[in-house]
Amino acid sequence: MEDMSHYERLGVDETASFEEIQAAKVRLAQEHEGDSRTLEAIEASYDAILMDRLRQRQEGKIKVPDRIRFPERIAEPPPDFAPASPKASPSWLQQWLDTPSRADILWPGGLLLGASLLSLSSPSLALALGVGVSIFFLNRKEHKFGRAFLLSLAGLLLGVLLGMALVGAIAPQIAQIGLSEPSAAAIITLFVLWLISSFLR
DSSP states (O other), rough: TSSSOOHHHOOTTTTTOOHHHHHHHHHHHTTTTTTTTHHHHHHHHHHHHHHHHHHHHHHSSOOOOOOHHHHHOOOOTTTTOOOOOOOOSSSHHHHBBBOOOHHHHHHHHHHHHHHHHHHHHHHHHHHOOOOHHHHHHHHHHHHHHHHHHHHHHHHHHHHHHHHHHHHHHHHHHHHHTTHHHHHHHHHHHHHHHHHHHBBBO
């Protein structure tokens, strides 16, 4: 047994797969259980074959199957797997939109709700407070004060225009609930500021 090659000692040929070599080693180890000298020889042959195979792979003499080299490419998706469709919105829009956490929605919402209550007595002070809240929360997201200021200013202008248009359309209903037109316009503007500070960056 001393003059045998490592392949002969394990009972496999040089084209045997790794699985065949490993199975032969396990089988021989079970057959020669208790014979430490033979077990050492089997283990040494197994190690020598593995080292020889590694050297041959590094030298390019053995082609490694793609299923071993790139298992992630071969893996089949589960049958009920539906790949996610790519986002339909353009990249420039995604740079402006934010997916806020619950806190990012509730904090500005609570502060702007307080400003809405203040608008019942002082609409201009409520709007100033609302712009400040909007600038603060927008600046906190990206740390770009200029951008936060411009978005808040745009929100203020959009909100005032929208508020005046809506208030003009539903003036009789607003009068019935005892709300002044400037206060109603301020509440609509604060709502627009809340949307901007929560869902834009």
